[in-house]
Structures are given as structure tokens and as C-alpha cells.
Amino acid sequence: MRPQAYTMRRATGGSRTAQMRHDDPVPRQAVKMRQVMIQHPRAIRSFVTRTGRITAAQERALEEFWPHFGVDFSPAPLDLTQLFGRTVPLTVEIGFGNGDNLLALAATHPERSYLGIEVHRPGVGRLMLALHERGLANVRVVRHDAVEVLRHQLAPGAAEEILILFPDPWPKKRHHKRRLLQRDFAELAASRLCSDGVLRLATDWEPYAGQMLEVLEQTAGLRNLSTQGGFVPRPATREPTRFERRGERLGHGVWDLAFQRR
């Protein structure tokens, strides 16, 4: 007798229980799913998409100002001269949160261009609203995974500076794989810097600071700007960010790193 793929039993209360025998053929659906997963392994991302609270003003800003400041993700390298209407040094800030630092930098340095990359909608809306209110024209924003943006949309050597401030520390061991600063990402970020370009990071989570230092020390093409080969002083130019202030309230320290492309 041909073995049945599934023996379905309707339990009292309406729930279904599937029982399989060890010699049952693997259901076709499961085989298909496994093939899909092998061909397209699910990426481990450094963020989880939160809906979060968004104000009406931020929602309106996303709609109204996206055509001006927003850049849609596309797997083709950006033409920065066309995007900003000029050729000047570019700073990229990854995971800018609510945009405090990016806004302050853009206002202080109109001679530079800024590209912000963030996945959190309320933060993107908040930044675009502030850019509009302050009349700043030197910032563009991509709302997409920074790993993919750097890999596909930012050409090698395009950035003079890359900032990653207080990235999610993912403190639980089983979540460490989600940390943004891993070997592959460090190599990718280094490749997007121009010669002498600088990658700057800060964190208030000591174990992550140690991981950052170790990974960056081992990244070919980068050299530590710390004279002691460790961390650098906090740059005075950095506007305190929301997560920096939160770390302060919790009594955390802050560790800054700066690595230059050789």
C-alpha cells in the first residue's frame, strides 16, 4: 500500500495535527521551500523593521519632500555629480537615527555633500522635515539596508568619510551575527572610501567596541588613526546623538574609532 504523505487528524476543538511516518515521502511543498532557501539564503540583517510611532508631520514630510531629498534604492551606482549638482567631498552616515548629527554637519559644512542611509521611516521623515525647514540642499537620503546600498549603489572610492554612530549593539550572544560591523562589511565600507578617506565609528557598548577594533585592525587597506593603536578621542564636531545621550543616561562609556584608507 502506498504510504500516505500525511495522516490528518481533526482534533477536538478543530485544530489539525499532522503525523508523518519515517518512510513517508517528503511533501512536495517542503522540497520546493528548501530549494528556494538554498538558492536565496535569507540575509541576516543588522536591523528589524519596526513600525514605530510616526507623527503626522513626519508622514507628510516623507510624502512631500521625498522627491527633493529621497533617493530610491536601485542596484546601479549613483551618479553623485548629477545627484548633488556639483562635485564635492561626500560624507555618508549609516543608520543616522533621527538625523541630529547629519543635520548639524550639513548646516555647518555647506561645501560638502551628505548621503544618509537609514531604514527607520520616522527618522527619515524627521530629518527631511528639518532639512526643509532649514533650507539645506546638500543632503540626500536612501531608505534601505546600508549593506545593499554600499554594495550596489555607492561606487568604489566614492566617499571621503563614512560615519557609523552608535550602531545597534545586539548584546545577546545569539544576536551577535546581526551586528553591522563584521569582517565582510568592514571590507565593503573600506572599498567605498577614496584614498585617505576615513571611516569613523562610535559605540557605547564596550564589547562591541572591542569587536570593531579587532575587525578594523584586520581589514586590509585601513590604518588606525589612533596614535596608541586603540580608540581616538571623541570628535568635537559630533553632535550628541539620541543614542549617545541615552548611553550617557545609563552611565555607559563612549568609544570612538577612526580608520583611514591607505
Ligand SMILES: C[S@@+](CC[C@H](N)C(=O)[O-])C[C@H]1O[C@@H](n2cnc3c(N)ncnc32)[C@H](O)[C@@H]1O
Ligand atoms: C541604535 S540606532 C542609532 C541611531 C543614531 N546613529 C544615534 O546615534 O542616535 C541604530 C540605527 O541604525 C539603523 N540601522 C541599523 N542597521 C541598518 C542598516 N543595515 N541600514 C540602514 N540603517 C540601519 C536603525 O534603523 C537605527 O535607526
